[in-house]
Amino acid sequence: MSSLTDLSMLELAAKLASREVSSVEATRASLQRIAQVDPKVRAFLRVDEPGALKAAEASDARREAGSPLSALDGVPVGLKDIFLTEGVETTCASRVLEGFVPPYDATVVRLLKEAGLPLVGKLNMDEFAMGSSNESSAYFPTHNPWDLTRTPGGSSGGSAAAVAAREVFGALGTDTGGSIRQPAALTNTVGLKPTYGRVSRYGVIAFASSLDQPGPMARTVGDTAALFQLIARHDPLDSTSADVETPDCLTGLEDGVRGLKLGVPREYFAEGMDPEVAGTLRASLEELEKLGATLVDVSLPHTKYALATYYLLASSEASSNLARYDGIRYGQRAKDARGLKELYTQTRGQGFGAEVKRRIMLGTYALSAGYYDAYYLRAQKVRTLIREDFTKVFQQVDAIVSPTSPVPAFKLGAKVDDPLSMYLMDVYTLPCNLAGLPGLSVPCGFTQAGLPIGMQLLGRPFDEARLLRIARAFEREHDFFRRAAPV
Amino acid sequence: MALTLEQVRHVATLARLSLTPQEEERYATQLSAVLDAVAELEALDVSQVEPTSHATLASSLLREDVLRPSLSPEAGLANAPAKVGTAFAVPKILE
Numbered sequence: 001m002s003s004l005t006d007l008s009m010l011e012l013a014a015k016l017a018s019r020e021v022s023s024v025e026a027t028r029a030s031l032q033r034i035a036q037v038d039p040k041v042r043a044f045l046r047v048d049e050p051g052a053l054k055a056a057e058a059s060d061a062r063r064e065a066g067s068p069l070s071a072l073d074g075v076p077v078g079l080k081d082i083f084l085t086e087g088v089e090t091t092c093a094s095r096v097l098e099g100f101v102p103p104y105d106a107t108v109v110r111l112l113k114e115a116g117l118p119l120v121g122k123l124n125m126d127e128f129a130m131g132s133s134n135e136s137s138a139y140f141p142t143h144n145p146w147d148l149t150r151t152p153g154g155s156s157g158g159s160a161a162a163v164a165a166r167e168v169f170g171a172l173g174t175d176t177g178g179s180i181r182q183p184a185a186l187t188n189t190v191g192l193k194p195t196y197g198r199v200s201r202y203g204v205i206a207f208a209s210s211l212d213q214p215g216p217m218a219r220t221v222g223d224t225a226a227l228f229q230l231i232a233r234h235d236p237l238d239s240t241s242a243d244v245e246t247p248d249c250l251t252g253l254e255d256g257v258r259g260l261k262l263g264v265p266r267e268y269f270a271e272g273m274d275p276e277v278a279g280t281l282r283a284s285l286e287e288l289e290k291l292g293a294t295l296v297d298v299s300l301p302h303t304k305y306a307l308a309t310y311y312l313l314a315s316s317e318a319s320s321n322l323a324r325y326d327g328i329r330y331g332q333r334a335k336d337a338r339g340l341k342e343l344y345t346q347t348r349g350q351g352f353g354a355e356v357k358r359r360i361m362l363g364t365y366a367l368s369a370g371y372y373d374a375y376y377l378r379a380q381k382v383r384t385l386i387r388e389d390f391t392k393v394f395q396q397v398d399a400i401v402s403p404t405s406p407v408p409a410f411k412l413g414a415k416v417d418d419p420l421s422m423y424l425m426d427v428y429t430l431p432c433n434l435a436g437l438p439g440l441s442v443p444c445g446f447t448q449a450g451l452p453i454g455m456q457l458l459g460r461p462f463d464e465a466r467l468l469r470i471a472r473a474f475e476r477e478h479d480f481f482r483r484a485a486p487v
Numbered sequence: 488m489a490l491t492l493e494q495v496r497h498v499a500t501l502a503r504l505s506l507t508p509q510e511e512e513r514y515a516t517q518l519s520a521v522l523d524a525v526a527e528l529e530a531l532d533v534s535q536v537e538p539t540s541h542a543t544l545a546s547s548l549l550r551e552d553v554l555r556p557s558l559s560p561e562a563g564l565a566n567a568p569a570k571v572g573t574a575f576a577v578p579k580i581l582e
Contacts, residue, residue: 103562196542210541239548240541308525319502326503328575333568340580341503349505354513357504361495361514362521364502378528380538385531387539419517420524436542461543 023074055118073116096351106203124158145485153183178429181441185404185454196436197242200235258292263397319363404454
């Protein structure tokens with residue numbers, strides 16, 4: 001018999017509902033798996049064993065009383081360390097926030113607690129979500145469970161690795177330029193970046209406020225849909241939260257792709273793509289066609305400008321958001337600083353890592369007098385052109401299909417000293433963030449060396465249900481999600 | 488576009504970041520490369536294009552002006568690296 005931790009979230013939920021398994025058993029299995037494999041994977045910054053078991057006991061008591069809080073009541077999950085958790089240290093993988101214990105929960109954390117899910121712990125990430133490999137964490141890099149010498153991707157790499165290594169049944173991440181989808185693609189998991197505004201950012205440590213969006217990561221499309229439905233809520237505490245109805249993504253999930261028009265953007269199949277990724281994607285497109293979808297050649301002509309636009313805007317917003325880390329109200333404070341200005345500069349100089357400083361510097365430069373028009377304002381205008389590209393294409397097609405990452409998981413350390421090369425890892429994912437659209441990565445194959453490859457689906461605003469339906473139609477034809485990482 | 492060390496120091500001052508001499512050298516090189524890469528945006532004529540600051544066209548939202556519970560002073564101060572009584576402690580700014 002396979003281990004409890006091999007079950008999908010929905011399979012476990014069914015066993016919890018039939019009382020075949022208790023939440024305490026499932027949570028203990030998760031904790032045992034963490035003890036067994038996390039010394040190698042290093043996905044967790046901290047594990048909250050007492051909190052998780054207490055929540056599991058409460059869940060079992062509710063089941064006993066016949067009053068579960070949701071379909072996923074009792075299913076243990078993990079959280080990227082970017083989400084504020086009341087009473088549990090939250091650092092955003094940065095030294096500057098070491099020791100910070102939030103006095104309240106992020107809205108998504110509250111929603112998961114209200115749905116009865118035990119929260120197992122806080123997952124590693126790139127510092128302040130800046131990175132594509134998890135190597136900019138101030139603590140340690142996370143390893144890819146499919147090949148421990150490689151990165152799981154970033155910045156939600158800890159979430160992806162924990163799900164792929166079956167340490168948790170699902171997890172939450174955040175996606176500013178691809179930080180849910182890229183690590184999902186590199187670890188054979190499913191990751192959904194919802195429409196901007198669909199999921200509350202309240203209590204999510206800010207990186208680039210006009211781009212950041214929390215979302216679910218899981219091993220199957222059904223699990224991703226179920227987790228998404230729990231967190232997609234209007235939140236008056238977030239002024240950019242969209243006041244739209246929570247979607248029903250599970251009804252209709254099995255409806256297939258027959259009759260759907262899928263756009264294949266020629267700019268997303270450009271040079272620089274790994275040949276095995278390109279070949280697998282072509283085969284996947286043919287499969288979608290066989291399943292009844294119509295493929296349409298489309299063009300997003302401003303794609304080549306997305307990377308430059310993204311890095312200017314994200315860095316500018318980051319430089320503003322990260323101004324709050326001044327060593328006064330929370331986090332670490334430089335010792336022996338003389339005077340207020342030195343307190344600020346030394347606290348920040350000592351507390352932030354190399355990637356964070358680089359982006360603060362770039363953003364400060366782009367926003368400074370004399371350069372604002374040339375960099376920040378121009379990038380905002382190009383953002384308009386990129387959005388318009390998508391609007392036009394979505395008049396012709398129901399969704400867009402592309403690779404998620406141009407390459408499979410790369411070796412740890414391979415790109416650390418070359419920021420431009422690292423930034424290219426997000427080239428297919430970040431246009432979606434600039435336009436505020438939903439995007440999803442679903443496993444679509446493996447390289448000959450056994451590394452996962454992901455397929456990206458992009459949709460119209462608030463059309464997550466259709467993306468999940470397309471992904472499910474594809475997933476149904478394969479057993480990728482049954483394959484366990486060899487860790 | 489090549490950034491000089493002096494420009495790097497100026498930006499670091501604006502950003503309230505202390506940098507080591509090695510970091511100054513490194514950021515001068517790396518930021519120059521990034522600025523060269525983003526210069527491709529100059530190829531586009533955006534004179535007639537409106538900027539997009541947010542993907543959703545969020546308008547300013549106001550809630551009812553009513554009292555509601557907020558963090559207690561103890562909870563607000565719990566993470567302060569230094570405090571005096573019920574206040575955050577900062578270095579003297581006036582002699």
